Amino acid sequence: MIRSSLPLVALLAAATTASAGALxxxxxxxxxxxxxxxxxxxxxxxxxxxxxxxxxxxxDRWSRRWQSGEVNKEHVxxxxxxxxxxxxxxxxxxxQLAGDFYAAxxxxxxxxxxGSKPVQPWLSQIDAIGDKAGLQGMIGKxxxxxxxxxxxxxxxxxxxxxxxxxxYFYAGGLGMPDRDxxxxxxxxxxxxxxxxxxxxxxxxxLAGTPAAQARQNADTVFAxxxxxxxxxxxxxxxxxPKLQDNPTAFADLSKLAPGFDWGRYFDAAxxxxxxxxxxxxxxxxxxxxxxxxxxxxQWKTYLQWHVLNTAADSLSQPFVEENxxxxxxxxxxxxEIKPRWKRCAEATDQQLGExxxxxxxxxxxxxxxxxxxxxxxxNILLAMDDTIHELDWMDEATKQxxxxxxxxxxxxxxxxxxFKDYQGVVISRDSSWDNVVAASRWNVADNRSQVxxxxxxxxxxxxxxxxxxxxxxxxxxxxxxxxILQPPAFDVNATDAVNxxxxxxxxxxxxxxxxxxxGAQFDAQGRLANWWTPEDNKQFQAKxxxxxxxxxxxxxxxxxxxxxxxxxxxxxxDLAGAKIAYRAYLKSREGxxxxxTLDGFTPxxxxxxxxGQWRGDETRMETQRTMIQGDPHPIAKYRVNGPLSNLxxxxxxxxxxxxxPMVRPEADRCEVx
Numbered sequence: 001m002i003r004s005s006l007p008l009v010a011l012l013a014a015a016t017t018a019s020a021g022a023l024x025x026x027x028x029x030x031x032x033x034x035x036x037x038x039x040x041x042x043x044x045x046x047x048x049x050x051x052x053x054x055x056x057x058x059x060d061r062w063s064r065r066w067q068s069g070e071v072n073k074e075h076v077x078x079x080x081x082x083x084x085x086x087x088x089x090x091x092x093x094x095x096q097l098a099g100d101f102y103a104a105x106x107x108x109x110x111x112x113x114x115g116s117k118p119v120q121p122w123l124s125q126i127d128a129i130g131d132k133a134g135l136q137g138m139i140g141k142x143x144x145x146x147x148x149x150x151x152x153x154x155x156x157x158x159x160x161x162x163x164x165x166x167x168y169f170y171a172g173g174l175g176m177p178d179r180d181x182x183x184x185x186x187x188x189x190x191x192x193x194x195x196x197x198x199x200x201x202x203x204x205x206l207a208g209t210p211a212a213q214a215r216q217n218a219d220t221v222f223a224x225x226x227x228x229x230x231x232x233x234x235x236x237x238x239x240x241p242k243l244q245d246n247p248t249a250f251a252d253l254s255k256l257a258p259g260f261d262w263g264r265y266f267d268a269a270x271x272x273x274x275x276x277x278x279x280x281x282x283x284x285x286x287x288x289x290x291x292x293x294x295x296x297x298q299w300k301t302y303l304q305w306h307v308l309n310t311a312a313d314s315l316s317q318p319f320v321e322e323n324x325x326x327x328x329x330x331x332x333x334x335x336e337i338k339p340r341w342k343r344c345a346e347a348t349d350q351q352l353g354e355x356x357x358x359x360x361x362x363x364x365x366x367x368x369x370x371x372x373x374x375x376x377x378x379n380i381l382l383a384m385d386d387t388i389h390e391l392d393w394m395d396e397a398t399k400q401x402x403x404x405x406x407x408x409x410x411x412x413x414x415x416x417x418x419f420k421d422y423q424g425v426v427i428s429r430d431s432s433w434d435n436v437v438a439a440s441r442w443n444v445a446d447n448r449s450q451v452x453x454x455x456x457x458x459x460x461x462x463x464x465x466x467x468x469x470x471x472x473x474x475x476x477x478x479x480x481x482x483x484i485l486q487p488p489a490f491d492v493n494a495t496d497a498v499n500x501x502x503x504x505x506x507x508x509x510x511x512x513x514x515x516x517x518x519g520a521q522f523d524a525q526g527r528l529a530n531w532w533t534p535e536d537n538k539q540f541q542a543k544x545x546x547x548x549x550x551x552x553x554x555x556x557x558x559x560x561x562x563x564x565x566x567x568x569x570x571x572x573x574d575l576a577g578a579k580i581a582y583r584a585y586l587k588s589r590e591g592x593x594x595x596x597t598l599d600g601f602t603p604x605x606x607x608x609x610x611x612g613q614w615r616g617d618e619t620r621m622e623t624q625r626t627m628i629q630g631d632p633h634p635i636a637k638y639r640v641n642g643p644l645s646n647l648x649x650x651x652x653x654x655x656x657x658x659x660x661p662m663v664r665p666e667a668d669r670c671e672v673x
Contacts, residue, residue, distance in 0.1 A: 353463025
């Protein structure tokens, strides 16, 4: 139930300073001087940068932060190039594992020469399944290496006792982004289904299946997945923690899905036969129905497809290109695949990120950066306290519960105290796909090993080089890996106004997740438990509805607009994050005096410009459509303009008139926290 609040990015060193040795402000050259801050702040803050820097062919969106994300991959590549150049690392050491994984991935001639050979043993094993018992055993083997079909099991904190770790059962097994792609009748979904059928058939052909049979296989896969989709939650339902809270005794799994041998599955997975949480009981019942009624050959085709789908980027160029054609070019609008070194750097970080984490932190996250971040986090947490104290719609009983929850927030900055050792993982330079399997097997086993144990709060859900952040309601923790604590989000050489406006709003955003429509359902101990009085909860829901209504009015093209309920949590996070970060910034200057006006912009203006410039992505229309459908984050334009149009502090900073587009009328203004 980890909440990831930002797109996966990493950040570039700031380009300019006010003068030698001085702290720099925002990027004035990025501003669209022909625009107007009070009309469209997204356009004004960095419209000039977007005009001068079109989206690269291999990216689906672009801004300084996405540009810097690609530069951060260069940092990771430099580390991996250094590690892979040495071939005498001790076997099993971090250097050997990360270096050989990257080297095997980068050996394109070897990968191409192997073709589909690395994945053929898996396809053959599936083809050899002789009965339902063998089928269930194969599902377990696929789960062992992270192929989540048709469901998946993942260890997490018990929603009723977060001090203990329990197994969660999730729906899985779809090859398209979500259930609506299988079921909705709008032309774009009809087209997506046709493209998907072509894609599945082509992948089977590449693996050696005759064309006619490959087309039949695609029909089989789609029909199977459509039945699973019909039994799945939609994206709004997936945001309801109570709907997914279905504690189930181990013995009762056999009542829910009697056709599956749960004892055998748990024993093979080395998990205790304890109670679990089934997030979607109807889905698990559908899986049981498929076991009883779907012919074995169809099951085999379905499983083979998901092996191919998982392995595609680790196989030869034809597989990579076909996978990109559907998932990249069609769904995202990118026209060119990323360079191989970037894909290999991403894969190494994804699978063995803590093996290269220490070196990354040593080079790119100095102690002084951590110290300044700690100070910012402290100030923003205190600003949240002040905000709660001053709420006029919440009674004292609920305020005390809210303050109690805020007091138990647990920040993690930069990197874990102890890095994973990946003991027992065998990585070689012989086969990129086999390395993915080996690393995935270790990561799955490492996760499963926590089931039935006290929760280990030292574990991280992201690797140190990851440029992202998250809030975990079950541990009430906010987590910021070193990869996001880089310029331009955070820069030790920038003014406080810029840092509080960029990473400060991100910090505030994560804190606010503890009090958004999802997080507010968890108490100070991380339990899924109500701590609201009925009247206060009614007021809270009404304030959230204001945000829902606001974002329902944001369109990307005719008849296609944001789903306000889907983006509610992230939009509350942006709104409250900007408010409390600004409040913390002003508080941080007490006793120090105001910061200087730089490049003609006051400190207050710099704060908001920093947010607009950091968040100001140009996004391909195909990606916008995909985001509108399933992403809980609004597109960048509305993540900038939406929250700021509600803030009196923004209006004051830019002296906007009451009827300006960036000023919502008093009657429509949203404020949750």
